[in-house]
Amino acid sequence: MKLVIQRVIESDLTIDQEIYSSIGYGMVIFVGISENDIDYNLSKITSKVSKLRIFNDEFGKMNKNINDINGEILVVSQFTLYADTKKGNRPSFIKAAKPENAIKIYDNFIVELQNHINTKIQTGKFGADMKINLLNDGPVTIILENN
16 A cells, blocks of 8 residues: 655545535545555554644644644545556556455545544545645655555
């Protein structure tokens, strides 16, 4: 599993030209699921996400986590995080999980993450063509991989 986490001031996600989800200050998490991912690794990575100190304290230091600031979260599935561009110019996605397996892990990731988060998690729609508008704060972008 590969996560790209962006600290945002706000974000909204549109499907078919209608806003599907939106958040204020918090984080957008893009979730890529590989062919080797399994559910039992979710507790570790979701706990890590909830404890990431990427939000500023009163001194401007990144010392606060998402729960400390009552921040919001938008989780978006993104199989393209497992693009392989070693050969040629067209990415291969052979390392990404098949949709029927990935959706189960994606849904379980959201449930497990919600167990660690004080606010309701917003999501995209698995497999949909989504447009994400976000205002990155910092910019702060963190990549986490569950190995």
